[in-house]
Amino acid sequence: MSGNERGNERGDERGREPGAPAGPEDGDVPGPDAGCPTDPHPTPAGDGASTLAEDDASAPAGDDALTPAEDDAPTWTVEDDDRTPETLRWLRDKRRAHRRRKSRDLAVVVYTLLLVVVGYGSGYAFHFMRRVELGADYSGLGADLQRALPALCTLITAALALAAARDALWRGPVVVPAPSVGWLLAQPVRREKVLRPWFRLSAGLAVVPGLLVAAGGAVALRVTGLASLGSALLALLPATLCLPLLAVSVGMAVERRAVLAARVRRFTPLAVLVLMLLAAQVVLAVRGHRSVLLERAELWSGPWGWAAQPVIAATGGAAPGWWIALAALVLLTAAGLLLGHRDAARVPTAQLRRRAATAQTVSSVMWTVELRAARLALLDATGSGRVHRARLPAPRSKYLVAVWRDALALLRSPGRLAKALMWTVCATAAAALGTELDGGRRDLCTVVALLLGYVAVGALAEPARLETDDVRRAAWSPFRLRTLMLQHTVVPAVTGALLALVAAVPFAVAGAPWALLLWPLCALPFAAAAVFAACRGPARTSLMFTGVSTPVGDPGVLIFLAWYAAGPLVTVGGLALALGAVPHRPDAAGVGGVAVVAALLTAGLLYFAARSANRLVRH
Numbered sequence: 320m321s322g323n324e325r326g327n328e329r330g331d332e333r334g335r336e337p338g339a340p341a342g343p344e345d346g347d348v349p350g351p352d353a354g355c356p357t358d359p360h361p362t363p364a365g366d367g368a369s370t371l372a373e374d375d376a377s378a379p380a381g382d383d384a385l386t387p388a389e390d391d392a393p394t395w396t397v398e399d400d401d402r403t404p405e406t407l408r409w410l411r412d413k414r415r416a417h418r419r420r421k422s423r424d425l426a427v428v429v430y431t432l433l434l435v436v437v438g439y440g441s442g443y444a445f446h447f448m449r450r451v452e453l454g455a456d457y458s459g460l461g462a463d464l465q466r467a468l469p470a471l472c473t474l475i476t477a478a479l480a481l482a483a484a485r486d487a488l489w490r491g492p493v494v495v496p497a498p499s500v501g502w503l504l505a506q507p508v509r510r511e512k513v514l515r516p517w518f519r520l521s522a523g524l525a526v527v528p529g530l531l532v533a534a535g536g537a538v539a540l541r542v543t544g545l546a547s548l549g550s551a552l553l554a555l556l557p558a559t560l561c562l563p564l565l566a567v568s569v570g571m572a573v574e575r576r577a578v579l580a581a582r583v584r585r586f587t588p589l590a591v592l593v594l595m596l597l598a599a600q601v602v603l604a605v606r607g608h609r610s611v612l613l614e615r616a617e618l619w620s621g622p623w624g625w626a627a628q629p630v631i632a633a634t635g636g637a638a639p640g641w642w643i644a645l646a647a648l649v650l651l652t653a654a655g656l657l658l659g660h661r662d663a664a665r666v667p668t669a670q671l672r673r674r675a676a677t678a679q680t681v682s683s684v685m686w687t688v689e690l691r692a693a694r695l696a697l698l699d700a701t702g703s704g705r706v707h708r709a710r711l712p713a714p715r716s717k718y719l720v721a722v723w724r725d726a727l728a729l730l731r732s733p734g735r736l737a738k739a740l741m742w743t744v745c746a747t748a749a750a751a752l753g754t755e756l757d758g759g760r761r762d763l764c765t766v767v768a769l770l771l772g773y774v775a776v777g778a779l780a781e782p783a784r785l786e787t788d789d790v791r792r793a794a795w796s797p798f799r800l801r802t803l804m805l806q807h808t809v810v811p812a813v814t815g816a817l818l819a820l821v822a823a824v825p826f827a828v829a830g831a832p833w834a835l836l837l838w839p840l841c842a843l844p845f846a847a848a849a850v851f852a853a854c855r856g857p858a859r860t861s862l863m864f865t866g867v868s869t870p871v872g873d874p875g876v877l878i879f880l881a882w883y884a885a886g887p888l889v890t891v892g893g894l895a896l897a898l899g900a901v902p903h904r905p906d907a908a909g910v911g912g913v914a915v916v917a918a919l920l921t922a923g924l925l926y927f928a929a930r931s932a933n934r935l936v937r938h
Contacts, residue, residue, distance in 0.1 A: 467604040468636065469614040470597060470600040470617070473617045473623040489697055492522070492663070493521070495671050495674075496679075529563040558630065568655030591741065595745075618631075618644070622648055624644070677699075677700040680696045681693045688858040688883070695788070707730070707731050725782045740775075742778065750768040752764050762895070765895055766891060776849055780808075800933070820838065833909075837910060843918075844924060846921075854928050856934065860879070863875040863878075894920070901913060
């Protein structure tokens with residue numbers, strides 16, 4: 320086989336994946352009549368592949384199969400055949416109409432968001448500015464903010480780094496559209512010219528929210544009397560500019576290196592635990608319980624503390640040598656950007672294909688408000704965690720098989736139990752804060768605690784969601800789908816009740832023994848609501864467009880949200896009203912009233928869950 324023929328075969332094998340588009344937009348590869356430059360090489364994808372491997376004539380005939388490592392190794396060199404300028408110029412010409420249409424769509428979205436922000440936010444902003452003009456005293460809030468600044472900045476930076484690392488598991492700073500991955504990278508073009516602009520775009524977009532945060536933070540420091548507007552803005556700008564850029568650099572490192580991606584998956588639970596500890600430190604600092612040694616270590620141990628030191632110095636806090644921390648932050652940011660810019664051109668093509676497919680899937684299902692499909696796509700891309708081997712004795716009764724399977728699945732996926740425990744701890748913290756408040760703030764803490772409790776129990780109802788994702792999966796069961804859904808509520812209800820019982824122990828020790836009964840009762844309607852949400856079916860986006868005109872616009876969005884979140888809304892609202900009617904130290908009658916409300920909610924939600932399951936089978 321000649322070198323040209325082998326080059327043609329290899330170029331075709333790499334240039335067109337099975338099912339990948341042949342061209343960037345319309346599926347057509349540019350030919351002599353496609354309006355390309357009239358030069359000796361009229362098209363980027365024409366006969367160029369035949370000139371890429373002229374030295375392959377001496378290769379063995381059985382060397383046609385490509386290894387994964389060869390998938391990214393070009394069969395051409397820049398000196399032999401570099402068509403980067405003409406390919407990108409031809410692509411820009413072809414995409415001009417498409418980009419113009421996307422720009423118009425983006426302008427409409429931005430205009431709509433501005434209308435929403437101005438229409439609904441201007442009243443609150445005017446009320447706030449009026450209170451400031453009248454001399455409203457926010458000094459107490461300023462003192463709390465100043466005490467919490469070291470821990471708060473560390474918490475925000477750690478959360479930003481974790482979010483960037485997790486985002487890089489499925490998307491990352493360099494996300495090339497599927498047509499560009501399938502067609503453009505297969506052409507004789509330099510990869511850095513295609514990939515590095517996406518890194519620069521991600522870095523530029525990351526700066527925009529940083530500037531907005533700087534403006535909002537400066538106003539907050541000015542209102543609370545901690546600093547003037549100018550000094551606060553100057554102190555916040557290094558943090559709000561460098562930290563987003565560092566997050567982009569972290570995401571680029573995770574996207575480029577598979578070892579880092581594996582470590583991110585492995586240590587995410589530990590990172591979440593650290594975030595929870597930092598949140599607890601913030602709360603303790605606001606209440607006046609500070610550790611000077613711990614705060615000093617946080618301020619000098621990394622960029623999370625370096626970014627906070629100029630702000631602390633501007634607000635009158637102790638931050639000696641803050642200019643050294645600022646210089647270290649700027650140098651680290653510059654080094655991270657340089658390393659990320661270098662790594663942007665080295666992302667493997669196979670990985671770019673997977674990320675492009677995942678991003679396209681998530682984008683398409685988000686437009687149809689299919690959040691469950693988006694979550695499944697993300698789990699498939701980021702990994703759902705390790706599966707542990709566990710065994711339970713099989714039951715003899717067929718009525719316990721579903722319960723046995725759910726319990727076994729929970730033991731083999733301890734990450735679900737860890738999530739439920741984490742949200743239970745958050746709900747306990749919200750309830751503890753509510754015991755020290757009164758009036759509306761106490762009721763608000765109760766609602767937040769109930770909502771977090773629902774999320775905790777909902778994390779245990781994954782088997783029910785898996786059954787309803789594809790009702791054919793329920794073919795193993797001898798029962799109808801509605802009966803199977805009712806059986807799926809047992810494990811979440813029992814496990815949630817046990818977690819609530821453990822969480823209520825500190826309240827019982829503190830003199831509120833009624834929590835030992837009331838809290839586990841709330842787990843029953845939460846489990847029923849989670850199963851009802853699993854049986855909801857496809858999103859009814861038609862509810863968004865009712866055609867009814869009101870002074871605040873079309874209520875279709877609110878109707879859709881009420882339908883989508885009917886389970887938690889009814890459960891949390893009903894339990895909040897029942898608990899709000901109970902005095903601070905309830906008697907037997909008050910506890911009995913909450914138990915009756917919980918039983919009614921559970922029965923009603925299970926009834927509607929069974930009806931929804933029947934509807935899924937019919938359709």
